[in-house]
Amino acid sequence: MKRLLQYLLCFLIAILIVIGTRMFCISSYRLSTDSMKETLQKGDFVLVNKMKNNENNPGRNRVVLFKSPLPKDKESSPLFLSRCIGMPGDTIRISREGYQLNGKLLSNSPVKENSYRIQKDIKQPLLSVLHKLEIPYRDTAEDSLSLTIRLTPKEEIILREHLPEIFQMQLVPEDEWNYTFVIPIKNHSYPADSAALILYKDAILTETNGNVSFQNGKIIQNGKEAEKFSFQQNYYWMLSENEDEAVDSRHLGLIPESSIIGNVWFCWYSNDRGRLFKHIN
Helix, strand or coil: CHHHHHHHHHHHHHHHHHHHHHHHCEEEEECCCCCCCCCCCCCCEEEEECCCCHHHCCCCCCEEEEECCCHHHCCCCCEEEEEEEECCCCEEEEECCEEEECCEEEECCCCCCEEEEEEHHHHHHHHHHHHHHCCCCCEEEECCCEEEEEECHHHHHHHHHHCCHHHHCCCEECCCCCEEEECCCCCCEEECCHHHHHHHHHHHHHHCCCCCEEECCEEEECCEEECEEECCCCEEEEECCCCCCCCCHHHHCCEEHHHEEEEEEEEEECCCCCCCCEECC
């Protein structure tokens, strides 16, 4: 009987070690999307290092697993996979040309879709050319005079080669909003102006449990207008490699440290032999 209890105790300890390892150290995940298709594929199994220490913080260009920081996703906590592009304290400028990180241009992804407004009277000829070139028609808006389509840079080049010159003149890129912001550092204060609030709003609501309001581009906290806001966490900016399937900082905004599960460091199974037993950078 004593020996049986010893076996049961050893078995229980082993189970606790496995559970503890999965919860706090390393876990395996199967990818359900192609959001990082240049590095990993849908269906790949990866190991995620979840240990919280200085060596395992999200690092620049690391592939990171994180949960949605949005208050509406608090209950379901969906998980996403992206590459850490911006670190706390970095300055990011977003424009049509791409992302500028601390003044250095990061070119757009080759699958990034840009918007183009065209006159509605060339819709049918344009559809005919798109069909011939096997380019999908992605319409985003349409009114009585014009419509907006989305094309990747590669698709635009191919399309312009086959469009009559008069149609090419009408394929005009839409103006996009340009803005600059600093990724917050823990215990640092940042101006609470209207431009910053566009990016900081969700983070501020989360950190204050919604106990603030926004009026005329200003923060109202404890009944007073706040000129600055001090963040209690480090934040990051994540971008995926495949915009067609990605959900990243372009959709979720700033990613707080508390939402990060860990760094993806090893692919232990993949249908692509080139990714099998591969260390992920």
